[in-house]
Amino acid sequence: LAFDLLLLNASLLPMSATPGCATAMRDGALAIANGRIEWVGRTDALTDEQIGSARQVADLRGRCVTPGLIDCHTHLVYAGNRANEFAMRLAGASYLEIAQAGGGIRSTVRATRAASEAELRDSVAPRLENLLAEGVTTIEIKSGYGLDRDTEMRMLRVARSLGGSIPVDVVTSFLGAHTVPEEYAGNPDRYIDFVCRDALPAVAAAGLADAVDGWVDPGGFTAEQIRRLFTVARSHGLRVKLHTGQFGTVGGPPLAAEFEALSCDHLEHLSEDDCVAMAKAGTVAVLLPGAFYYLRETKKPPVDLLRKHRVPIAVSTDSNPGSSPIQSLLLTMNMACVLFGLTPDEALAGATSIAARALGLQDRKGKLASGFDADIAVWDCQQGVELIYALGTRPCLAVIKAGRVVRDRAGLFTSDDAAAPRGSAAAANHNRAS
Ligand code: NIG
Ligand code: FE
Numbered sequence: 016l017a018f019d020l021l022l023l024n025a026s027l028l029p030m031s032a033t034p035g036c037a038t039a040m041r042d043g044a045l046a047i048a049n050g051r052i053e054w055v056g057r058t059d060a061l062t063d064e065q066i067g068s069a070r071q072v073a074d075l076r077g078r079c080v081t082p083g084l085i086d087c088h089t090h091l092v093y094a095g096n097r098a099n100e101f102a103m104r105l106a107g108a109s110y111l112e113i114a115q116a117g118g119g120i121r122s123t124v125r126a127t128r129a130a131s132e133a134e135l136r137d138s139v140a141p142r143l144e145n146l147l148a149e150g151v152t153t154i155e156i157k158s159g160y161g162l163d164r165d166t167e168m169r170m171l172r173v174a175r176s177l178g179g180s181i182p183v184d185v186v187t188s189f190l191g192a193h194t195v196p197e198e199y200a201g202n203p204d205r206y207i208d209f210v211c212r213d214a215l216p217a218v219a220a221a222g223l224a225d226a227v228d229g230w231v232d233p234g235g236f237t238a239e240q241i242r243r244l245f246t247v248a249r250s251h252g253l254r255v256k257l258h259t260g261q262f263g264t265v266g267g268p269p270l271a272a273e274f275e276a277l278s279c280d281h282l283e284h285l286s287e288d289d290c291v292a293m294a295k296a297g298t299v300a301v302l303l304p305g306a307f308y309y310l311r312e313t314k315k316p317p318v319d320l321l322r323k324h325r326v327p328i329a330v331s332t333d334s335n336p337g338s339s340p341i342q343s344l345l346l347t348m349n350m351a352c353v354l355f356g357l358t359p360d361e362a363l364a365g366a367t368s369i370a371a372r373a374l375g376l377q378d379r380k381g382k383l384a385s386g387f388d389a390d391i392a393v394w395d396c397q398q399g400v401e402l403i404y405a406l407g408t409r410p411c412l413a414v415i416k417a418g419r420v421v422r423d424r425a426g427l428f429t430s431d432d433a434a435a436p437r438g439s440a441a442a443a444n445h446n447r448a449s
Contacts, residue, residue, distance in 0.1 A: 019418055020047040020389075021069040023058045025080040028399045029383040030368040039079060039398060047389040050418035055383050073427050077397055081363070082381050083152025083390035083414065085370035086344050088280050088301050090190075090335035091146075092139050092170045093160045095126030097336045101309070110310050110338060111234045111262065120160070120194045123336050127160035127170065135173045140181070142334065145342035147183060147422070150392030150411040153371070153380055154183055155331075157228055159190030162206075164214045167191050171223035182416040184390075186374050188256065189218045192229035192236055192244050207240045211247045219251035226277060226375075230258040231267035238266035245274045254375060260284040260316075261306065272296035278329065278373040282316045283307060290317070290324040299373040301329045302357075302365070304350035305339035318356050328357065329373045330365035345410070348403050359400040389418040393427060 027043030044061055046054040046069070066072060100113050100122070113119050127135070146154060156174035161167035171187050178185035191210040199206035218224050227248035229241040235258065245255045255274050259267025261281035268289035271279045279293060280301035293300060300321050307315070321328055330351040333339040341347060348362040357365065371381030379388050393413040394402060402410060414422040423429070 016048065016053070018046040018048050018053060018065070018069040019071065020415070020420070021045070021061075021066060021072045022047075022080060022391075022393075023061075023066070023072060023074045024077060025075040025393075026077055026397055027055065027383060028079060028081045028363065029055060030082055030364055031382045031384050041077075043080070045080065045383060045391070047415070047418045050389055052383060052385055052387045052389050052391075054385055071428065075393060075427065078412065078427075079394040079396050079399060079402070080383070081150070081392050081394065081399065081402075082367045082383055082387075083392050083416065084150045084344050084366045085153040085374065085376075085381055086146055086151050086332055086334070086366070087155050087186075087278070087329055087370040087373040088303060088331035088333050089154055089156050090159060090333070091142050091154070091156045092135055092158070092173050093123050093127050093336050094130035094135060094138060095123060095336065096340070097122060100337060101340075104310070114194070114234060117197070119337055121197060123160045124162050124166075124194075124196060128163065128166045132169050132173055135170065136176065139173060139177065142342050143177060143181060143183065146332070146334070146344060147181070147414070148409070148411060149343060149345050150394070150414055151344055152183060152390035152392070152414065152416050153186065153374070153376065155186045155188060155374055157188045157190040157193075158218075158224075159193035159228070162191065162193065162196035164217050167214055168218060168221060168223060171218060175223060182414075182419070182421040184380075186225045186376070187223060188226045188228040189215060189224035189253075190228040190230075191215060191218075192241060193258075194230065194235065203236060203240060207236065207243055211243055215244070215247055215251070219253060224253060226254045226256055228256050228258065231265060231270065232259055232261050232281075233263040233265060235259075238270045241267075242270055245270070249274065256280065256373075260289075264289075268293055268298075272298055277375055280331070280333075281306065283312060283314045285317055285320070287317075287320050287324075290320045290326050294324040294326045299327045299329050299369060301331050301370075301373055302351055302355055303331055303333035303339065303347075304354050305341040305347050306333050307354060308350055309339055309341075315355055327369045327372055328361055328365050329369040330357070330362055331370065331373075345402060346406060349406060352403055359403045362403055363399050389415055391415040395425070
């Protein structure tokens with residue numbers, strides 16, 4: 016069997032044990048065929064013949080190799096920005112006060128409704144590029160700035176279309192129940208009726224959503240309102256997830272657990288009973304330190320309780336124009352450690368294997384293991400902790416997506432190797448290295 020691509024002498028962080036990325040596998044090798052990881056092991060376990068017959072070989076000389084990063088919670092498709100609200104909050108206004116005065120999510124809804132599909136696509140591409148430059152290969156994108164049927168569907172179509180033109184896998188979530196739009200002000204139940212009877216069925220029929228999301232919190236919807244939404248989601252065969260516990264405790268996690276939600280997200284306000292329910296349901300806790308940071312919150316998610324009850328912990332940017340205008344998953348992983356007390360191991364797992372689980376992709380993504388998708392990042396460091404430790408260093412050297420080299424900033428995979436006769440690729444790489 017000939018490999019399409021062989022990585023040699025890498026410090027591999029396979030993320031296949033949980034946790035277990037502290038120690039990289041030294042002198043690791045990884046073989047790719049047909050877009051999948053075929054084999055993972057030690058370089059010296061490979062025969063000369065295996066190396067010689069590979070179509071392309073790269074000697075990584077000790078550099079770290081991880082699964083491609085996964086950003087499992089973003090609101091990347093939107094129009095406009097809310098820099099003015101950032102300034103208002105710095106001057107003392109709170110996020111919920113701004114929302115109650117018609118700003119917040121509603122302000123982005125006004126801008127997004129006014130934007131064409133092409134305008135939305137043009138504005139999201141550079142945001143996505145910023146994430147991909149840091150080794151992200153899979154991203155979840157939510158709707159939730161339309162809050163009418165057509166704009167919600169437009170957002171989801173834009174999100175879906177990105178995966179076709181950019182080397183990234185996009186998973187979509189329908190977030191019609193993000194907030195009550197202006198035209199339903201004071202009538203949250205009537206708005207939920209609309210979402211359940213009109214918007215969600217249309218989104219489901221068009222196959223535009225992989226999951227259904229909502230917001231249960233003070234300032235958001237009640238658990239009873241979202242129960243109706245989740246019941247309709249289930250009737251369409253869609254998994255659910257929930258924004259909850261950002262500002263208070265109003266019954267989000269138990270509801271999510273009852274519906275075997277993929278994830279509960281935010282969770283600064285979370286009880287021990289909530290953790291037990293989530294653990295039992297297999298629901299992932301997605302921590303969003305960017306929103307905590309930007310809103311200058313002080314209450315942290317109870318990481319000790321999550322650990323105690325073995326609730327899997329993911330970390331995500333929550334990239335959005337209001338509470339978390341962040342387009343860096345590495346920065347977010349650093350924040351998860353510095354602000355929330357995650358270990359670097361937990362943060363790495365939280366942006367790879369556990370993030371995959373939050374998207375229901377744990378059998379295909381987030382690990383370097385045979386049979387998994389060959390989505391891989393190569394880093395300018397020797398140990399995983401270096402990815403979390405420094406800020407602003409642009410450590411991602413190369414990205415492989417579905418077995419194809421899609422980014423190669425340091426010429427690790429330059430094509431004179433690919434063009435060289437079979438058998439000499441490894442030698443060519445060694446020559447250039449010296
Ligand atoms: O995840 N909490 C609700 N939703 C978003 C904020 C969206 C916005 O402010 O535009 C969040 O933080
Ligand atoms: Fe969010």
